[in-house]
Amino acid sequence: MRIVSRILMAAGVAAALAYPWLVPNYYLVYAGVLTVMYAVTATSWNILGGFTGYVSLGHSAFFGLGAYGTGLLVTRAGWPWPLALAVSAVLVTLGAAIVGVAAVRVRGASFVIVSIALVSVMNLLVQGWRSLTGGSSGVQVPAPFPELSRGQTHMVFFYLYLALLALALLTWWFIGRSRFGNGLRAIREDEDKAEMLGVPTAAYKVAAFALSALFVTLAGGLYAVWFRSLDPIFLFSIVLGAYMVLMSLLGGGRHLLGPLLGALIIAPAGEYFLIALGESQIHLTATGVLLVLVVLFMPEGIIPKLVRRPAGASIREETAEQRLLEVRG
Template structure:
């Protein structure tokens, strides 16, 4: 039954741009898939290790500006600029992660927020390179297409990214690396005592998560064309990743995707209904609090139940160590 639903759902997503009546709904679809990719990417770190980062939008912004600057300043084709920027951000995230994952809990959250603020100030201050507060204009990679047709192209590009992120999450969840990350989430001190290289695993998860978020930022740069540092380095974007993952379920493959399918259209609706106000942001904060208080395991856990082997508290120490070390 699950396979049938997966095939039907995939077919429906692939046909979506051709079934909706206007290009605005295609745009909304692109936005939803973009956030689903980012939330699933965030879940590689937050879901497996339990380290909650509200600052992952820093990597989104770095990927966007990295791709945009390579295209506009260096004349690099966007298909080359995108992976190059993603790899550079991954290296930077690994370096940052060495220091960031030394702290836990609320301290890690504060560090992640500080990272976004620093990057925002850096980009706005370096006017000669980034354009400062006025932003950066990135030329369209498909100038012969209309705006609506461009939305359709990027729908499938973001969909390919989402497929790659989902595949990576699935592979990690069934690997010894994923077993080590789950051990860190449940009891980091015990995992380290059992021989799990916790520091290396956390840095690797941090960098891998940043890679896909940066690729989403790079695609956004060439899709949207206009980069505003206030938006791409926004704490709100990071909060959306967390909210989508928690609402859908951080321990399930399709949990963040489910959360994105709910949060993104709702956000667009409230933005249209309420206009350019801060009410929809307040609603997002309230929803995040409610999810944490009353549905910490997410919708997927309510529907499908907890995934097998999700907690080291359900296994003996010897079994978990055997899973990690093989």
């Protein structure tokens, strides 16, 4: 099975690298960029949601802040976009750590409400601060590569997002094999017991919150330079945050490749319905219905359905016993 999995992984990497050269037109390259971008955001969200079980619908706030931070530093300050992206990511991550100190004090539905409030406040702030952000008109970012056509720019950003996805997956993998990851899993299974066993739950949750926000911010910053037209209604949308949750849950939030699998299903389907149904809101309704169905009937995602587990032991029982003992030991 290990040999087969490695062969499949190598084939997947090769297919991803070759994708822009195999598709017949630049629109499919654009759709590929969008899919990889969503895979980055879902994997980033999963650093918090998959490990700790804290469900945030407000991660689009960090995506929007990354986009606006990068876009404004390029347009207002005249900075080169790589520097603007890096500075924006650092500042937003620091802000996320500060917000996380307060946000992770609550649990369950209260945390979901706090995350929704965060993105709503940022939406109102960006639309209201017209002198800086342009209000509802947004910001127009200059082309990053003026010498390239729009289609060629899509190809460049496909590989930039692919590199960011690889970094996010590698980070998730390292966390999953670290004491930090074991502590986060213990928080997910029983936070009170984890704290009694010596896990610094507050610090771990804030660190996971900030690290998750970092990759989402980087994805938003790249979006600003790639798409160039910043719309606050889209960037600070609960729908965007719901996409991250849906993709992670659909694929399997407790697995490394779960969010990637979810993105490979949801993003192309969303593009298809957007083309088929036009600018109507039906595709958004379909997204909400699908999220409800996944939570009700497939809460552990697709990947756990394909992986056999020992009879008589649930995922929760297995994980709680193993992880809490590992943290204590």
